[in-house]
Amino acid sequence: xxxxxxRYEHQHFPDKPLITILGPTAAxxxxxxxxxxxxxxxxxxxxxxxxxxxxxDIGTGKDLSDxxxxxxxxxxxxxxxxxxxxxxxxxxxxxxFHEAYFDxxxxxxxxxxxxxxxxxxxxxxxxxxxxxxxxxxxxxKQLANKSQEELTKILSSYKKLHNTTDIDTRKRTIRAIEIxxxxxxxxxxxxxxxxxxxxxxxxxxxxxxxxxxxxERLKKRLDEGMIEEVEKLLKxxxxxxxxxxxxxxxxxxxxxxxxxxxxxxMCSKLxxxxxxxxxxxxxxxxGMERRGFTxxxxxxxxxxxxxxxxxxxxxxxx
Numbered sequence: 001x002x003x004x005x006x007r008y009e010h011q012h013f014p015d016k017p018l019i020t021i022l023g024p025t026a027a028x029x030x031x032x033x034x035x036x037x038x039x040x041x042x043x044x045x046x047x048x049x050x051x052x053x054x055x056x057d058i059g060t061g062k063d064l065s066d067x068x069x070x071x072x073x074x075x076x077x078x079x080x081x082x083x084x085x086x087x088x089x090x091x092x093x094x095x096x097f098h099e100a101y102f103d104x105x106x107x108x109x110x111x112x113x114x115x116x117x118x119x120x121x122x123x124x125x126x127x128x129x130x131x132x133x134x135x136x137x138x139x140x141k142q143l144a145n146k147s148q149e150e151l152t153k154i155l156s157s158y159k160k161l162h163n164t165t166d167i168d169t170r171k172r173t174i175r176a177i178e179i180x181x182x183x184x185x186x187x188x189x190x191x192x193x194x195x196x197x198x199x200x201x202x203x204x205x206x207x208x209x210x211x212x213x214x215x216e217r218l219k220k221r222l223d224e225g226m227i228e229e230v231e232k233l234l235k236x237x238x239x240x241x242x243x244x245x246x247x248x249x250x251x252x253x254x255x256x257x258x259x260x261x262x263x264x265x266m267c268s269k270l271x272x273x274x275x276x277x278x279x280x281x282x283x284x285x286x287g288m289e290r291r292g293f294t295x296x297x298x299x300x301x302x303x304x305x306x307x308x309x310x311x312x313x314x315x316x317x318x
Contacts, residue, residue, distance in 0.1 A: 017105060018196055019315070021114040022047075022121055022285060023203035024278040026213040027300045031066040032203060033114035035304055036311060038069040040110040044076045045100050047115025049093070050246055053084045055233065058226040059249035061217075077104075085238045087175075090123055091133070094193060097124045101196070113198065118284030125293065127195035133182045143174050155180065169244055169251075199318060200293060201311055202285060203300040214274050222267070227253055248273055 019042070021033045033044050044067070046052075050060040057064075067074045077100035082088050097113075097120075104111040113121060122128075143151060151173040158180035205213065230253040233243060243254040249270060256266035289295055296314055298307050 017111065018101070018198040019110065019112045019311075020047075020121060020125065020198045020200045021112060021203070022116065022118070022200065022295070023300065024205060024210060024281045025061070025116055025274065026210060026217050026278070027116075027203040027205050029114050029116065029203055030061075030063050032300075032304070032307055033112050034067050034069050034074045035308055037074045037110070037112050038072060039308055039312065040112075042074075042110035042112045043104045044074060045097060045104070045111060045113045046076060046078045047093075047097075047113050047117050047120045048079075049088070049117045049120060051079045051115075052082045052088050052093075053086070053246075054080045054082065055084050055236075056229070056246070056250070058221050058224055058229050059246075059253070061221075075109075084233055084236075085242045089133070090119060090128070093120050094123055094128065098193060116281050118281060118288065122284075122288055122291075122293075124193070124196050125198055125200075126291075127193045129192040133179045136178050136181065139178055139181060140174060143177060148173065151177065169241070171241055171245055199315060200295045201314070202295040202297045203307075204297045205300045209301070210278055211275055214278060215271060218267070218271055218274065221249070227257070230254060231257060248277060 019036065019040075021029050021036070023029050030044075036042065037044055048060065050056060051062050053060070062079060064079075067076055078093070078096055081096065101111050101124075113124070115121065143154070146154070148170055151170060155173055155177050158177065226249060230243060230250060233250075234240070234254070234257065240254050240258055243250040252261065252266050252270040252273065255261045256263060261269065285295060296311075298310055300307075302310075
């Protein structure tokens with residue numbers, strides 16, 4: 001198949017209305033999803049917990065140029081829908097996903113869910129029931145003088161700590177305790193959203209190649225002005241805590257700008273953190289398989305036309 005001269009002519013597969021593209025960071029998910037959307041007359045719903053924020057472009061890897069395929073702008077959803085500094089939860093994602101999903105279906109387009117935030121993806125495919133958790137000033141007051149070690153212990157009394165990002169910062173840990181405490185006191189057995197059937201395609205990258213791609217991409221993003229992006233956010237009034245809350249690039253570059261890390265320390269620690277993040281992503285996706293999801297893995301290094309061809313053949317035969 002030639003991607004330049006498609007022989008698929010925007011085929012539709014109505015019995016499989018959602019296609020999900022997942023994989024670790026730096027696997028090339030967005031570009032692949034955009035090319036697939038071009039073939040299927042589709043639209044992309046982002047499953048990235050940080051790309052929802054405006055003016056956080058380089059650090060979140062939006063790569064908006066990837067949404068232009070052969071001169072056509074591929075429509076995307078759930079990108080740039082919140083102001084930097086706001087909080088965006090799994091509850092908000094579920095709600096926004098379903099709104100975008102049914103809007104795309106209503107226009108007889110093909111919805112493609114694409115991203116690396118496994119919890120977001122699984123929440124809509126499985127149909128998690130979530131509640132909007134309000135702030136609890138009294139609980140926050142009780143936790144205010146606790147050490148990070150004490151907060152982690154309190155959180156672990158509510159649940160097993162699968163998600164280490166919950167204990168990245170005091171602010172995150174306190175919010176995680178607040179959510180856990182709220183949910184413990186609610187009846188959350190009733191399902192609010194039905195599971196969404198989806199064909200899931202995963203892009204796999206050899207561990208060493210993945211590390212190489214991550215390192216190269218980090219250098220490229222620093223050269224493109226990622227530090228300046230964080231500086232602008234700080235100058236605009238976002239606090240260091242706000243930016244640290246977003247983790248990875250925003251956490252370590254903020255620490256560098258605040259004078260807590262040297263440039264070399266920042267680069268080294270950030271690179272290590274991204275490698276660990278990619279490993280956690282793959283652990284989550286493997287866990288999804290154990291939990292009953294079928295993920296059709298493709299080698300991310302295959303030529304684009306081969307990845308598209310394999311996926312379209314998969315859709316035909318399911």
